Amino acid sequence: METEIFMPTEISIKDKNKAIKAKVVQSAIWARSKVVEVLTEDNDRYYFIYYKNSLIYGNKLDKVEKGTFIDKVFTEGMTIGAPHPLLTALIPNLSISIPNKNKLFSQLETQYSPQEIAYIATTLDSFFEKDQLVKVIDTIYFHFRRNGSFMKSFQVVQILHDFSPALKSAHERLNLHDFNKYRDFYQPSNLLSILDTDPLFVENHCFKDRFNPEKRTLLKDLLHEQDRLVELLLWLEDAKELREIDTIKKYTAVAQRFVTMEEWVQILAQVKVNPFRELPESKGIMEKMLQNGHYEKAALTLLNFIGDLPASYDDIQVEIWRNSDSRFVIAHLEEFISLLKQLPEGEAPKELDQKIFQMVVVLLERHGLKAVYEKLLPIQAFNLDVIRKIGNMVELLEDPDRMMELGDYYADFKQYDQAIDCFFWEMELQPQNPSPVWKISKMYQYKGMISEAASYQKVYEQLKDHQEIS
Template sequence: MHKNLIMPTEITIKDKKKMVKGTVIRAAIFARSKVIDVLTTENERFYFIYYKNSLIYGDKLDLVEDGSFIKKAFHEGIVIESPHPILTALIPNLSVSIPNKNKLFSQLQTHYSLQELAHIATTLDSFFEHNQLIKIIDNIFFHYRREGNFSMSFQIIQILNGFAPTLKSAKERLNSQEFYSYHDFYKSSSLPSILKKDPLYVELHCFKNRSNPDEHALLEEILAKQNGSVELLLLWLEKVEQVQKVEFVEKYTEIALQLVTMREWILILEKVKINPYLVLPDANEMIEKMIQQGNYEEAAEYLLNFIHDLPSSYDEILNKIWENLNAAFLVAHLDHFIFMLEQLVHKGNTKQSEQRMFQLVVILLEEHGLEAVYERLLPIQKLLSHSGVMRKVHKMVELLEDPDRMMELGDYYAEFNQFDKAIDCFFWEMELQPQDPSPAQKISKMYQHKGMVNEAADYQKVYIQLKSNQETG
């Protein structure tokens, strides 16, 4: 993906009375939860936990421990690395305030069910003591048990056992006789049946097992009913990237364009190795608008990675880009443009190709030695076998091995505006033929081209003197 086309996702953190600026480094989706990893301008790492798209808690962490929910999310969840166009859509507010830690769970009770609260507690183990979180979940378990709600008690003890599998008391309660019937129900019933009684369990189960077709399909259905557009889109993108099979592009394009722009969607598809110009009819119009506005480099940036596999409807666009693109940009991406050049050759744009080749050679000679330039241009030479520019470069390489023909090589360098290299050649000739006025005259002209008036005048005097000696001799 072209990083220069994607702006980093910036976030402002209010930590007590201090405002901190940061950049989102990565994010991870794990079922209903997500984790945002932020690097601040002071080189500190903050992590934020969200549930159902709402901020739960976050703080600075010097170390994220193995086995924690954050580690699990970035290892087993759907991870989005920066820069990525969807990161901004993933974060509901780019200005966050860290909640009061001491009042957190009492405040969460007003917004979420007790079962959700127990689950949320398991995602906060990087910020709270393990025993403190176990106690919170335990209290919820005993609350339901006192009320005689054994179904909810079982759901909570399952959460606690998953969070603290070595906790003996949790395991004993989970396996107690009073919960035998619930064990049987979860083992023998279909996921859609369990979904009616314990949607949180099913959603977590399907997310963890989303590589299985049945669980993946059910998870899609759950997310669609919840209007979880971002999560649904990321689930599809993950599947496409893994199996490299493109399906339902139109459906997910409609979802994506509710969250990101067409330009961003094109970059997202590129990220998962989908050629957007084969599957998105509107992509052509977007590139055309860039061309009309004179944004040739931007248009080229979008097309670069797919330049070998574009529909014929892009031929005219490629022609316009080739004709108007800055030569330095072409040199920087020369390998990508060889295919474009091949198309232009077949279309007979000989004059335009020669002008472009001249510009490319000039820039390449400024950065590399003659032999390296020749090697770099070999693929193009095969395409442009009748190119006068390429014949000159080939001739220059031959002259490089012949010290008796430095004047001729210098003339070629001068033709390609390489005045310093031409001067070197003419100096060499002066040493070989000290009485010949021609090298001095050429050196004078080279300094004139460089704008070095005094040096040009000095060598003009040398030329006049040598010329006079030659005539009187």
């Protein structure tokens, strides 16, 4: 039985000379950076830090410490949990080699600006001692100061202060007289001007305050030029924008760069956007799922929108209902009841009766009779035989003189243990009556308990012989 719409993302980790298989658990984004958490076959957790879609560093962690960059990204950033098709798009390479830790910063110098390295250092506090990272940032700060680059040195000391607010030297430097004009310049109202000289600052600032409409708009404009995937995720995070048909069409075009149209329809369904109203191609996607026998995947995509589907989806709903496993239907019973109410009048009562019968068999394995009856109340209007039987059984529960009848009902629904209980009750009330004994024997036969069935068969034959002699 299908239980998930999406398949997990698998990766390979090369740690020294060892190759490790793992599955992605989740990924979280913070502006230009992201963290990927994976779980190995040995239940070890690895975390990988990326900057501008390039792997910076990662390794096994037994615990994510509170207050670290990884902790902040997973609690305050945009998180995508597994399984999800956009996870694969977020990870540039599904084969990861862990960089040499001792050579890491010398290698970063060949790829990134000093300011970027200062920022990247702040993302690595789960793998390096904080003092070691502060030393890296300090070196960059003093390099700019010695060269007379006061603007850049101010930018770096801001990074240092954000990373370690309790650091006395960072606070003192931030308030140096030489930096007065830069402090005045770095005001939230001046973001567009700051953007020209310090886009990294603006991106981080806007991302942190991304639910502010003005800053969100600026962030989206920045992402539009730099990272369309993160822009897409930002849109998926915004419940208000998800209701605007123009943006749905716009981001559908963006999404098709990263996922298939089928996956995109499923993603929209998960965030409660009705693709079946907004995207005409969705119908063809659903029909293809059904042709491939993916009935439950189709159901998981469609069920949230029962009652808000075009009439052209009636046949699709019928096919989903007819072909979904009973246990799957029960797991989504409320939604399927809504689907049943949408079925066209041509749906055959016999076919409907058979499917509900299969559901009742499973429900009675998990719940008491009265609970099953209550679950089926919303579909009593269908006037099906199976519903009438359950109603009769509930009435018989209160009548100890009709336990044989109740036992027969339980047997019809393949609930042999409950049937045996009913027949035992009758056997105790009428110890000379062979009928309940015969039925107990049959129930044990159905359960595959041959010796017990044979024992009661002997008792039955003795009672029957005694009855004939009398």
